[in-house]
Amino acid sequence: MLHQTKPNHFIYATVVRACATSVAYLQLGKTIHSLVIKTGYSPNVVVETSLLDMYAKWGLVEFSRILFDEMPERNVVSWNAMIAAYVHNGKEVDGLELFYTMKCVEFVVPDEFAFATVLTGCARVSELKLGMQIHAGVLVVGFEIECVLAVCNMYLRCGEVSFAERFLRERGENATLKVLMIKGYVSNKRCDDALRLIGSDSNSIKFFVEDHSVIVSVLTACADRCLLKIGKQVHGIIMTLLGSHWDCQSKDESVTVILSALIDMYCKCSSVEEAERVFGNQIPLKHVSHWNALITGYIDNGLLNNAIEHFTRMPERNVVSWTAMISGYVKYGMPHEGLRLLAEMYSNKDSVVVQGNCVTFSVALETSSLLTALEAGKQIHAKLIRTIGKADIHNVVVGTALVDMYSKSGNLIYAKTVFNRMAERNVVSWTSMITGYASHGIGFQALELFHQMMAIGIEPNEVTFVSVLTSCSHCGLVEEGMKYFKMMTDKYGIVPRSDHYACVVDLLGRAGQLTEALSLLEKIEDEEASSELYGGSIWGALLGACRLYGNVEMGNRVAEKMLESNQQVSETYIALSNVYAAAGMWDEACRVREKWSKRSGDVGKPGQSRIYIHFPVPKPL
Known part of the structure; x- marks a missing residue:
């Protein structure tokens, strides 16, 4: 009969750490926790810290906090584990508060891991002031070398790139730090600096070997600056680093992100054929993000039909897919189709439930704004509240979209109510x-x-x-x-742009100061070389004022100016005809209309008005 050895606390801690590697071991981990309690190895600071960390890695932060509060003895590792549990599960503020309790209430001296974790928390919530205070603490206790990456990351995430650059100058040979700086430059929209840093190193390939995720940042920089040649070079590096294991790695999340960024780069550099080649020939297992990248690229490059075709062929769609397609319809002036697609998304036609996010609802609200469809907008607002709760209060983009929708749909009371409730x-x-x-x-x-x-x-x-x-x-x-x-x-x-000048001319014209308005226009024409700044809309504003005040002479002069430059020809003839009509000069008005009808190729579009008695939505949201 085999001799049974009773496990000690080291064995329990080791097994618990193994269970923490995957949520698939959730039940096993709970069973071991029960066994620890039954066998009397609780309380034990090592075992309990391991259990705390296990629950945190499963996302069960509340369980971790219960364990932490019940621990009769805590060491610095226990504090670190609980702070990390909060920071890595999206509760950074709770983690920062616990660090304060650790240091200033319980007087536990933090180690380098505690400082690094809290700096990560500051970075994620862009808490610069507190991050600088913690950086000062790092300097006082002498952990600057150990925490250099965390400090640098905090400054980059808080937008203080110049502070991070000091570390780069002091430790310029650190490849990991350079990789972090490249990512930071790109996230702070300083793509030129990122590319310059790569180009300044004689062995820049080491950045890609050090961290494959930096490829995404470099591709983003190339896309932002439309640097197709450099983007193709990065494509070559991708093939070199991942080519031999392309098939087996295609399911890897990091490779999926890299390939999506590659497709996006080609599309933003207007090289759609290359993007299609990557999508069709170099990705054996296509992820939904690859489809999304290509569809978005088609939309950005004016290929809406291609986007629609690929959208209908997608084997799987997520919220990004639907949002991109609705946005495409809005961009190309097809809000009816965008609204129809939104209703289809919520129809659960394929028994797949897709819930919209803040971006989805913002785009959907734009469709209602374009259609001035108040009822549809109200339905979208109601669905937003049911889906995301108080996003109309706490999300500035959604709140602004609602204000815009209600304003354009004629309900200023609702618009003002939403505006007043917005937290930001x-x-x-x-x-x-x-x-x-x-x-x-x-x-x-x-x-x-x-x-x-x-x-x-x-x-x-x-x-x-x-x-x-x-x-x-x-x-x-x-x-x-x-x-x-x-x-x-x-x-x-x-x-000033043309619409500013048009407003000023309209302002002077409505007040009857036609001479002053004309003088301003002539001054603009003398000073500005670009015809865009004194275009048809500006002269048209003055022509409208001439009609209002019956100034036929100036109206005729302005109309001649507009016709000479071939600006708003149909509108000019109509406005000039109205100027004569307002002055009672009907023969001249008819003569202008005849000139317009004889001018070849200038057929004006008839004006249209519409009133929605009840806006038809395919299916209530």
């Missing part, structure tokens, strides 16, 4: 609400909101000033409008 507002959110007021002719409220925005320190952008100038125009506030126009250029350094 950026310049786009404020601009959407200001534009809503301006487009509905409520100019004074738009200007009041504009001043509120500036009072809290949010800088307006080009679109904001278009709405502000429009509001001044509708309210007849000439002096205020000119003051805002000057503020735009002098204070905020925004270069």
Whole structure:
């Protein structure tokens, strides 16, 4: 009969760590935990720390915290394990609070692992101020060498690239640090610096050998700068590093991401044929992300039909697939199709449940905005609340999309309600609400909101000033409008575009200051070389003012100017005819219409209006 040896705490700890490697061992791990309690090896700091870590790696952080709180004895490893449990399971704030308790309440001296974990937490939540304080603590206790990567990563994730560059200058030969810097440069939209760092090293291939994931960053940089030649060189490196094991590694998640980035790079460099070649010939097992990358590439390159064809052929679709396709329909002016596809996504036709995310709902709301379909927009809003909860409050993109949808659909009360409930507002959110007021002719409220925005320190952008100038125009506030126009250029350094000039001309024209408006246009024409800045929309605004005030002479002069430059020909003839008609000069008005009809190739499109009594949605969301 075999001699039975009773396991000790080292054996239990080893087996528990083995169970932690996969959630498939969940039941076995719980059984071992029960056995530990029955055999009397609990409490034991080593075993309990191992159990704590096991539950954390399964994502059961609450179980880990119960164990931690019940431990009669804790060492620095136990604290580290619990802090790491929070940080690596998306509860970084809880991890940072526990670190404070460890250091400042329990007076446990953190080691280098504790500092590194907390710095990772700061990086993930972009907590720069606390990260700098922890960095100071690292310097005080002398762990700078051990924590150099964590400190550098924290600064990069918080957008302080210059701080991270100091470490690069001091430890420039560290390949791992250089890899981290390359990724950081790309994530901070400094793609040129990333490529420059790679090019400055005589043996740059070591970066790709050191960490295959850096390939994704380099491909992203090539896509951002449309550097097809360098992208092809990186493609060659991919084939060299992974080519011999391509088939067996195609299921590997990191390889899947690399191939998706490769397809994306070719598409963004307008080399769709190369992307199709990679997709068709070099990927034996196609992942859904590969399909998504190609479909998005087709949409970005104006090949909507190709995108539709591949979308229908997809063996599996996820939320990214549906969102990309709905976005494609919106981009190409087919909001009806986008709304239909959204309803199909929720129809569970293939018995596959796909739930939309914040991006999906933002794009869907844009379809309703384009159609001014209030009922459809309300349904999408309701589905959003049922699916994601309070995303309309806590997600600035979704909240802004709702404000825009309700404003364009004619319900300013709903738009204002959503705007007021938003926990965070950026310049786009404020601009959407200001534009809503301006487009509905409520100019004074738009200007009041504009001043509120500036009072809290949010800088307006080009679109904001278009709405502000429009509001001044509708309210007849000439002096205020000119003051805002000057503020735009002098204070905020925004270069006026054609729509800004059109607003100013309209502002002067509505106030009857036609001579001043014409002088401004002539000044623009003398100073600006680009015809875009004094295009048809600007002259058209002045022509409309001529009709309003019956100034036939100036109207005829402006129309001649527009026809000479071949700008908005049909609109010009119609507007000039209306100028004569408003002055009672009917013969001249008819003569202008005859000229227009004789001018070859200039057939105007008839104006259209639409009223939705009930917007048909294929199926309630």
